[in-house]
Amino acid sequence: METKPIRGRGASHNPANRFERLAVVREEVRGPNDPGPRTEFFRDCSRTVIARNESPDVGFDTTVNPYRGCEHGCLYCYARPYHEYLGFSAGLDFETKILVKEDAPELLRAELSSLRWRPQPILLSGVTDPY
Numbered sequence: 588m589e590t591k592p593i594r595g596r597g598a599s600h601n602p603a604n605r606f607e608r609l610a611v612v613r614e615e616v617r618g619p620n621d622p623g624p625r626t627e628f629f630r631d632c633s634r635t636v637i638a639r640n641e642s643p644d645v646g647f648d649t650t651v652n653p654y655r656g657c658e659h660g661c662l663y664c665y666a667r668p669y670h671e672y673l674g675f676s677a678g679l680d681f682e683t684k685i686l687v688k689e690d691a692p693e694l695l696r697a698e699l700s701s702l703r704w705r706p707q708p709i710l711l712s713g714v715t716d717p718y
Contacts, residue, residue: 631687655670655673
């Protein structure tokens with residue numbers, strides 16, 4: 588099945604989430620007046636903003652990601668599959684359903700001022716665009 592590109596989006600379809608039984612299928616309109624799917628923003632209630640990783644093949648141990656998903660829609664983005672763990676798809680959902688950590692500044696301030704924090708480099712936006 589050939590899919591037409593969606594203006595302003597990297598993905599042309601919304602594949603099923605491999606972890607979910609239900610899927611939302613957008614009705615095909617795709618005319619010159621079709622605005623395409625709109626971006627929705629959801630509050631991400633994470634209790635921490637610094638993520639840690641222990642992978643030997645990644646050159647950093649800590650990262651700060653202020654949101655999940657990305658409207659830029661780069662097809663090669665390695666963060667796309669992670670959206671499936673949130674109940675969304677790695678296709679259009681990744682580009683149109685953005686989870687925002689509104690409390691990121693406060694969370695970061697609290698974590699960096701903690702007596703348990705040991706200074707180290709922190710990668711900004713390892714799974715999101717930093718701009």
